[in-house]
Amino acid sequence: MEDSSMKIVIINGSARKGNTLTAIEAFVKGALEKNEIEVIEPDRLHIAPCKGCETCQCYKGCVDSDDTNPTIDKIAAADMILFATPVYWWGMSAQLKLIIDKCYCRGLQLKNKKVGVIIVGGSPIDSIQYELICKQFDCMASYLSWDMLFQKSYYANARDELAKNVNAMKELEEIGKKL
Numbered sequence: 587m588e589d590s591s592m593k594i595v596i597i598n599g600s601a602r603k604g605n606t607l608t609a610i611e612a613f614v615k616g617a618l619e620k621n622e623i624e625v626i627e628p629d630r631l632h633i634a635p636c637k638g639c640e641t642c643q644c645y646k647g648c649v650d651s652d653d654t655n656p657t658i659d660k661i662a663a664a665d666m667i668l669f670a671t672p673v674y675w676w677g678m679s680a681q682l683k684l685i686i687d688k689c690y691c692r693g694l695q696l697k698n699k700k701v702g703v704i705i706v707g708g709s710p711i712d713s714i715q716y717e718l719i720c721k722q723f724d725c726m727a728s729y730l731s732w733d734m735l736f737q738k739s740y741y742a743n744a745r746d747e748l749a750k751n752v753n754a755m756k757e758l759e760e761i762g763k764k765l
């Protein structure tokens with residue numbers, strides 16, 4: 587897809603060493619050779635939820651003096667953002683949504699990014715949750731003129747289940763390699 591190396595930021599929406607991390611690692615295996623990659627683990631950071639104070643005016647950064655600004659700085663500096671999330675209650679996890687909400691503080695500087703989405707849920711792939719989450723990302727992509735490179739959904743419930751899905755592992759590695 588791309589000739590030159592990219593700065594890729596991956597946001598891991600899962601707190602456990604499970605399927606989302608497995609999916610991320612397969613992608614990284616393919617993408618690492620040509621690209622610079624950083625994985626953000628929201629669960630390990632101290633980030634307060636957006637209070638909607640609007641002080642940021644969508645470009646000034648956040649008034650919170652926690653890990654918000656350094657995290658959003660990394661996202662703003664990236665060529666590509668990979669959003670990876672388990673399905674929680676038919677939606678993305680709170681950990682990922684927290685970061686996305688805080689992206690508002692520099693939203694105007696997040697336009698025209700390349701974007702990928704990985705979703706792992708415990709229900710079969712024809713269930714509505716995958717469609718709902720993909721649609722939400724489609725709306726963000728349209729609003730911020732993102733180039734949506736891929737959206738991939740996988741069915742895996744037990745923590746080690748996705749690792750046993752050879753086709754999924756190959757597919758994600760291949761996606762990373764082709765960037």
Ligand SMILES: Cc1cc2nc3c(=O)[nH]c(=O)nc-3n(C[C@H](O)[C@H](O)[C@H](O)COP(=O)(O)O)c2cc1C
Binds near residue numbers: 709715743
């Ligand atoms: C709080 C919670 C809510 C969940 N809600 C859903 C759901 O609505 N739909 C679904 O398909 N799976 C749901 N799951 C299952 C997870 O998406 C699934 O186990 C996934 O593989 C977890 O990814 P992880 O191993 O990366 O944490 C839920 C799991 C938890 C812990």
